[in-house]
Amino acid sequence: MIDKLVASPAAALADVPDGATVMIGGFGNAGMPSELIDALIEQGARDLTIVNNNAGNGDAGLAALLKAKRVRKILCSFPRQVDSWHFDKLYHAKEVELELVPQGTLAERIRAAGAGIGGFYTPTAVGTRLAEGKETRRIGERDYVLEYPIHADYALIKADRADRWGNLVYRKSARNFGPIMASAARITVAQVRETVELGMLDPETVVTPGIFVKRVVRISEAAKKAA
Amino acid sequence: MKKLDRKEIAARVARDIPEGSYVNLGIGLPTLVADYIPKGREIILHSENGILGMGPKPAPGTEDPDLINAGKEPVTMLPGGAFFHHADAFGMIRGRHLDFAVLGAFQVAVNGDLANWHTGAPDAIPAVGGAMDLAVGAKKVFVMMEHLTKRGESKIVERCTYPLTGARCVDRVYTDLAVLDIKPDGVHVVDIVDGLSFDELQRLTGVPLKKLATAA
Numbered sequence: 153m154i155d156k157l158v159a160s161p162a163a164a165l166a167d168v169p170d171g172a173t174v175m176i177g178g179f180g181n182a183g184m185p186s187e188l189i190d191a192l193i194e195q196g197a198r199d200l201t202i203v204n205n206n207a208g209n210g211d212a213g214l215a216a217l218l219k220a221k222r223v224r225k226i227l228c229s230f231p232r233q234v235d236s237w238h239f240d241k242l243y244h245a246k247e248v249e250l251e252l253v254p255q256g257t258l259a260e261r262i263r264a265a266g267a268g269i270g271g272f273y274t275p276t277a278v279g280t281r282l283a284e285g286k287e288t289r290r291i292g293e294r295d296y297v298l299e300y301p302i303h304a305d306y307a308l309i310k311a312d313r314a315d316r317w318g319n320l321v322y323r324k325s326a327r328n329f330g331p332i333m334a335s336a337a338r339i340t341v342a343q344v345r346e347t348v349e350l351g352m353l354d355p356e357t358v359v360t361p362g363i364f365v366k367r368v369v370r371i372s373e374a375a376k377k378a379a
Numbered sequence: 380m381k382k383l384d385r386k387e388i389a390a391r392v393a394r395d396i397p398e399g400s401y402v403n404l405g406i407g408l409p410t411l412v413a414d415y416i417p418k419g420r421e422i423i424l425h426s427e428n429g430i431l432g433m434g435p436k437p438a439p440g441t442e443d444p445d446l447i448n449a450g451k452e453p454v455t456m457l458p459g460g461a462f463f464h465h466a467d468a469f470g471m472i473r474g475r476h477l478d479f480a481v482l483g484a485f486q487v488a489v490n491g492d493l494a495n496w497h498t499g500a501p502d503a504i505p506a507v508g509g510a511m512d513l514a515v516g517a518k519k520v521f522v523m524m525e526h527l528t529k530r531g532e533s534k535i536v537e538r539c540t541y542p543l544t545g546a547r548c549v550d551r552v553y554t555d556l557a558v559l560d561i562k563p564d565g566v567h568v569v570d571i572v573d574g575l576s577f578d579e580l581q582r583l584t585g586v587p588l589k590k591l592a593t594a595a
Contacts, residue, residue, distance in 0.1 A: 179428045179465075180451035181444055205465075232506035243504055252505050255427065256469030256512030263466035275515045276473060279546035281497075282507065324462055325429050326445040331464040359464075 156318040156368045157347060161191030164341045164367045168192065168306055171224075173201040175262065175302075175333040176214060177309035180206070183326035185310040185343045187371045189213045192222075192308065199224045203262070203302055205255065205329065207231035207239035215239070223248055227302065229255035254282060257299055259332060265301035266335025266364070273298055307337030311360070314344040315351075318365030319358045327359065334364040341367045380574035382555040388523055390415040391570075392481055392553050395521075400478040401425055401471075403513055406450040408523050409481040425477055427509040429468045432460025449509065469509070472516035480517035482510065484524045484549075486539045489586045491549040491561045493522065494541035507544075514545030526554035526583065533585030535559065535566065556580060565589050 158164040165188065168174070174192070178184030193216055200223050207228050208215030217223060219238040226248060231239055242248040253261065254276050264272055273296030277283040287298040309330040312323035320342055322330055334340040342360075347370045383391065389411035396402055396416065403425045404410050413435065416422050424433040426448045433448060434455035442453035471477060484495040493514050496507045514520060524534055535552065551569070552559045557580055558570035567589045571580055581588050 180447060182428070182447050182451075183445070230506040230508040232504040236504075240504060244502070250504075252507060254507050254511040255465075255509040256473055256516075259465040259469050274473065276512045278515070280511060280543045282511065322462070324443065324445040324456075325426070325447055327462055327464055328428050329465050332466045 155316045156362070156365060157316055158341075158367045158369050161187050161343065161369050161371075162194065164188070164369045165191050165195050165306075165308075168195060168197040170197050171199045172197060172305040173203065173303070175203040175304040175307040175329070175337055177307065177329045177333050178204065179325070179328040180209065182324075183310050183322070183328050183330055184213055185308045186213050187376075188308040188310075188341060188343050188369070189217060193217050193220055198222045201225045201227070203227045203258075203304060203333075205229055205258065206233060207236055207250075209233055210235045211238070218242055218248065221247065225249040225251065227251045227253055227258065229253055229258050252282065258302075259329070261299055261302040262329070262332045262336045265303045266332060269301060271298055271300045302336065304333070304337040305339065307333040307340040309333055309340065309342050311342050311344045313346045313348055313353065314342060314365070314368045314370075315348050315353055315362075316368075317350060318342070318362030318368055319353050320344070320360035320362075320365060321353055321357060322359055331360045331364075334360045339366045340364055341369065343369045343371050345371065345373065380579075381572055383572055384555070385411060386415070388553050388555060391558065392521060392523060393417070395551075396422055396479055398422070401431070401476065402479045402481065403427065403472065403477055403517065405480065405482040405510070405513065406508070408483050410448075410450060412481055412523075425468075425471060426454070427465075427468050427472065427512070429463050429465060430454070430456070430460065431463075432457045434460070469512050472509070472512045475516060475518055477517040479519045479521060480513040481521045481523060482513060484522045484534065484552075485541045486534050486536050487522055487524075487549050487552050487561070488536050488539045489561070489566055491547040492539050493520070493544045493549050494539040495544045497542040499541050510544050514548040519550045520545075520548050522549050522552045524552070524554055526556040533583060536585050556583070559588070560591075567591050
């Protein structure tokens with residue numbers, strides 16, 4: 153019997169090695185897999201390369217992982233925020249490397265990895281400093297810049313509901329990077345609010361089919377309140 | 380002369396967005412445009428984090444942390460709205476499906492170059508978000524900004540001195556003094572605030588302006 157449900161965030165992340173590339177879902181707090189990030193901090197892997205839209209907010213989640221100096225490099229589109237103080241400090245001290253990627257290019261590079269695409273030409277960033285040193289090509293009437301996929305060892309994402317095959321349904325704008333990150337990582341771990349019996353998710357509305365998901369951890373509202 | 384305030388600029392932009400348009404409003408000043416869309420005009424707002432059919436701010440106490448806009452502020456959904464993932468959200472942008480993007484700016488050049496993501500300061504932490512995608516992707520790019528910097532220099536320039544967001548991408552600029560079209564043959568004045576003459580606007584603006592043929 154296939155059963156991707158794992159008992160705890162710790163069990164789901166026990167095998168993350170030092171030096172791993174880890175995608176972390178979420179846009180701001182919407183879709184951020186907080187309990188998985190906490191478990192990654194607890195687990196201890198270091199020299200991580202992190203892929204996320206931002207570079208941490210406040211003191212929790214990704215910001216806490218940065219503060220614990222476990223991140224060697226971060227790929228993101230918008231690191232600088234009013235409350236990104238942990239990243240700001242590490243960046244100025246040159247203790248973390250930044251690869252700044254336009255948001256749509258970040259999303260498409262992740263999608264490309266999951267779809268087996270070796271690279272693509274995009275009009276975004278042509279003529280700007282973010283295209284410097286990259287191959288450009290005129291196709292038809294427009295100029296494009298060559299971008300490569302971003303593969304990951306792990307993706308940590310948050311969805312709303314899952315079944316034991318790993319099929320996922322999301323909630324509102326918390327979907328954001330979840331589906332594409334799930335496809336781009338060797339091991340995708342999804343934390344969900346609720347798990348349901350096989351057959352309870354309408355196949356017409358499954359957003360991420362279980363083929364993209366290795367492990368599912370249920371984080372109940374009760375457990376959240378207790379924490 | 381009476382300069383337009385931020386709300387009046389937003390209202391002026393809203394006037395020019397026709398029924399049925401798909402529109403992305405950038406973070407900051409452009410977000411205000413949503414409040415001035417005339418009643419009864421159906422416009423579908425896109426948010427690059429994965430929403431079409433975004434509605435107004437929720438009533439206090441009804442915010443949903445899973446329902447936010449690109450500025451990470453709580454929003455609501457209109458009936459008919461849809462959610463989708465980030466790659467689709469940007470596919471809509473780059474794939475020329477959006478009718479309008481309204482963006483803020485530091486500078487706009489006479490050839491339509493846009494600078495709005497980086498001041499060029501060497502110690503600044505760069506952050507770009509979706510600005511470069513919106514600049515090249517939307518069918519029409521509108522810019523909203525003050526006409527002059529705090530030091531009185533024109534933000535409409537011969538060449539951008541700040542790092543570019545996109546090349547030759549701006550179609551129209553709305554400022555507190557005027558509405559300007561960026562065309563292949565130069566910058567055309569569409570509208571000037573009451574009490575400001577064309578000559579005075581020309582004196583304040585860093586580049587040669589053309590009177591609209593119909594306004595001459």
